[in-house]
Amino acid sequence: METLEAMQEEVNAAGANVRALKAEGASPEAIAAAIDALKKTKLTLESELATLKEAGNAEAKAKEEFRSKLSGVLEGRLFYIPSFKIYGGVAGLYDYGPPGCAVKANVQAFWRQHFVLEESMLEVECPAVTPEPVLRASGHVEKFTDLMVNDVQTKECYRADHLLEEKIEELLRDPMLKADRRRELEDLQARIDELKVEEMSVALKDTNTKAPVTNNDLSEPYPFNLMFPTQIGPSGAVKGFLRPETAQGIFVNFRDLLYFNGGKLPFAAAQIGQSFRNEIAPRAGLLRVREFTQAEIEHFVHPDHKEHPRFAEVANIQLNLFSQEAQLAAVKKPFLMTVGDAVSKGIIANETLGYFIARCHLFLMAIGIDSARLRFRQHLKHEMAHYAADCWDAEIQCSYGWIECVGLADRSAFDLNAHSEKSKVDLVAYERFDTPIQEEVLVMTPNKQILGKAFKKDAKPITEALQALGEAEAFALQEACAANSSAALKTDAGEFQVSADMFKVEKVTKTLNGRNYTPSVIEPSFGIGRIMYCMFEHAFYIRPDDEQKTVLKLTPVVAPIKTTIFPLVNDDKLNDIANQMNKTLTSNGISAKLDTTAVSIGKRYARTDELGVPFAVTVDHRSTTDGTVTVRERDSCDQVRVPMTEVAELLGRLCKMTATWAEATASYEKQATADD
Numbered sequence: 226m227e228t229l230e231a232m233q234e235e236v237n238a239a240g241a242n243v244r245a246l247k248a249e250g251a252s253p254e255a256i257a258a259a260i261d262a263l264k265k266t267k268l269t270l271e272s273e274l275a276t277l278k279e280a281g282n283a284e285a286k287a288k289e290e291f292r293s294k295l296s297g298v299l300e301g302r303l304f305y306i307p308s309f310k311i312y313g314g315v316a317g318l319y320d321y322g323p324p325g326c327a328v329k330a331n332v333q334a335f336w337r338q339h340f341v342l343e344e345s346m347l348e349v350e351c352p353a354v355t356p357e358p359v360l361r362a363s364g365h366v367e368k369f370t371d372l373m374v375n376d377v378q379t380k381e382c383y384r385a386d387h388l389l390e391e392k393i394e395e396l397l398r399d400p401m402l403k404a405d406r407r408r409e410l411e412d413l414q415a416r417i418d419e420l421k422v423e424e425m426s427v428a429l430k431d432t433n434t435k436a437p438v439t440n441n442d443l444s445e446p447y448p449f450n451l452m453f454p455t456q457i458g459p460s461g462a463v464k465g466f467l468r469p470e471t472a473q474g475i476f477v478n479f480r481d482l483l484y485f486n487g488g489k490l491p492f493a494a495a496q497i498g499q500s501f502r503n504e505i506a507p508r509a510g511l512l513r514v515r516e517f518t519q520a521e522i523e524h525f526v527h528p529d530h531k532e533h534p535r536f537a538e539v540a541n542i543q544l545n546l547f548s549q550e551a552q553l554a555a556v557k558k559p560f561l562m563t564v565g566d567a568v569s570k571g572i573i574a575n576e577t578l579g580y581f582i583a584r585c586h587l588f589l590m591a592i593g594i595d596s597a598r599l600r601f602r603q604h605l606k607h608e609m610a611h612y613a614a615d616c617w618d619a620e621i622q623c624s625y626g627w628i629e630c631v632g633l634a635d636r637s638a639f640d641l642n643a644h645s646e647k648s649k650v651d652l653v654a655y656e657r658f659d660t661p662i663q664e665e666v667l668v669m670t671p672n673k674q675i676l677g678k679a680f681k682k683d684a685k686p687i688t689e690a691l692q693a694l695g696e697a698e699a700f701a702l703q704e705a706c707a708a709n710s711s712a713a714l715k716t717d718a719g720e721f722q723v724s725a726d727m728f729k730v731e732k733v734t735k736t737l738n739g740r741n742y743t744p745s746v747i748e749p750s751f752g753i754g755r756i757m758y759c760m761f762e763h764a765f766y767i768r769p770d771d772e773q774k775t776v777l778k779l780t781p782v783v784a785p786i787k788t789t790i791f792p793l794v795n796d797d798k799l800n801d802i803a804n805q806m807n808k809t810l811t812s813n814g815i816s817a818k819l820d821t822t823a824v825s826i827g828k829r830y831a832r833t834d835e836l837g838v839p840f841a842v843t844v845d846h847r848s849t850t851d852g853t854v855t856v857r858e859r860d861s862c863d864q865v866r867v868p869m870t871e872v873a874e875l876l877g878r879l880c881k882m883t884a885t886w887a888e889a890t891a892s893y894e895k896q897a898t899a900d901d
């Protein structure tokens with residue numbers, strides 16, 4: 226199939242041909258034939274567009290239906306629900322109900338296991354209420370903004386970039402769009418995130434972007450800070466904010482954490498906690514909310530040694546990479562490559578960043594993200610902060626498109642430098658040289674006796690100012706004193722005239738055994754809610770044999786309950802065994818739910834399938850005679866007969882995912898399924 230662009234060019238060429246023939250006074254027959262050809266090319270293009278539109282509409286409708294079925298299950302089963310529902314709810318705030326809480330706790334526990342425990346990270350928990358100076362130092366007070374516009378009539382608020390993006394999409398769908406204009410708009414689309422206020426204003430006007438629904442004019446765009454301001458204490462004197470990310474709590478504790486770690490680098494600290502962003506347009510359920518759980522890691526490393534000691538363990542893992550180069554190519558496509566190759570070819574900046582990208586991939590696989598719908602997209606140059614060495618987002622495809630769920634960035638020394646500068650506390654590490662080095666250093670020696678006599682109480686700030694001089698300034702002062710007998714020195718207490726006898730400045734060779742340096746930070750930042758929503762989408766399906774049977778194929782690691790236990794019929798003997806089974810399993814750490822309702826076994830299975838419970842144990846009459854029960858696996862509906870004494874061990878292995886169902890049950894008697 227020809228591309229739309231090629232078709233458009235054919236239409237343009239046919240149009241140009243008609244104009245040329247008219248200009249050169251060609252015969253009416255020739256002109257009529259050219260007009261005919263133009264009409265034909267236009268028709269082909271229009272029919273192609275109609276087909277695409279239809280396919281697009283059908284796809285959008287299918288996605289809508291899928292989402293409505295899924296949210297029916299998720300909200301109906303209380304995985305999550307809009308907060309404060311009885312008061313009408315508030316956009317961007319959600320409650321997790323019982324199964325949602327259980328899944329979230331499991332995702333977090335697994336995250337802790339996979340990262341904090343396996344990597345010996347230092348976990349911290351810091352308050353969400355954060356004093357203003359901390360967030361001013363980090364740049365959030367000044368820069369944590371989105372550009373906002375209002376409908377001039379209704380005053381409704383919108384994110385300017387969202388409206389512009391939608392408008393550009395609409396304009397790009399126009400088949401008659403000139404090639405130059407198309408390129409211009411595509412270029413603008415790629416730069417939307419970086420547009421400054423004035424550029425956004427121009428872009429909105431240039432594209433004639435209006436308010437949705439009302440089609441009213443929009444206000445000029447203006448920055449809106451996403452942080453929730455608050456005051457700490459009753460006087461209102463101490464300003465603060467609810468933190469927009471958990472990371473800052475780790476940076477400000479760097480010195481103590483380094484000490485705790487015996488002064489050794491590299492090390493990583495981690496935190497799981499709530500973050501708050503007053504999003505202008507919260508949407509798409511859990512994907513963009515105003516309060517959410519983040520799990521963040523700050524890995525501190527020497528800026529010249531970003532190798533990772535465990536890199537070899539992950540080097541062969543294949544990642545779906547969407548590098549800068551791939552995004553800028555004519556055909557934009559991610560590619561598969563091992564993380565080892567990506568680092569050695571310089572696609573990923575260093576081993577430590579590569580290591581965390583690979584570990585993130587393993588984490589997402591283990592909780593049930595479909596590998597075909599996961600990619601790591603590198604930030605384009607203009608998306609990256611000036612200090613960042615390299616950034617990648619783990620993007621998961623769901624019905625809303627590709628969604629950033631984890632940000633992985635090499636932030637160099639930016640954060641520690643920023644807090645050092647503002648707090649006046651050195652956030653540095655010390656490195657001992659393998660062999661000491663000789664270095665010429667400046668030594669400034671103020672003559673305290675003469676200074677004391679001459680300046681009395683001002684001698685102290687003068688001494689400090691002399692000691693703070695850099696090499697060039699110190700020698701310049703010395704020269705000025707020699708030439709004019711005295712020279713001016715600026716201090717915190719004002720300006721003073723100092724003379725050559727008041728200080729001595731010289732360069733001496735010193736042996737240095739080490740030095741202080743500011744470590745770089747590599748930061749993987751996970752949004753738990755976004756990951757969970759994508760995980761739910763990937764887990765959701767309808768059994769092919771029955772439209773009514775919806776299933777969440779949550780992996781055992783994250784499933785809210787690991788097994789249900791059913792007595793086949795309501796019978797005292799069977800109930801006793803089921804109760805006993807329940808006790809054994811829960812005391813072995815396997816969460817179980819006893820279901821003694823009298824409904825059919827098929828219905829009971831369907832109920833637990835919808836909750837994502839991976840296994841079911843059924844107690845039947847045979848259990849009373851030979852001490853066995855059946856164990857069923859949710860997705861295959863396979864059942865095996867297992868001695869009751871072995872069920873805890875079997876489910877333990879399956880839930881830890883150290884064995885597959887086929888491996889773990891190979892030796893057990895298979896049994897016909899009883900789903901109906």
Ligand SMILES: Nc1ncnc2c1ncn2[C@@H]1O[C@H](COP(=O)(O)OP(=O)(O)OP(=O)(O)O)[C@@H](O)[C@H]1O
Pocket residue numbers: 470502504511512513514515517519629630631632750751752753754755756
């Ligand atoms: N409003 C939100 N709702 C839910 N999760 C969020 C929200 N904002 C950020 N996150 C999660 O926190 C992670 C790290 O935050 P980060 O600051 O990198 O996001 P971001 O780049 O600002 O996200 P976006 O551009 O989508 O607003 C994101 O990858 C995402 O999973």
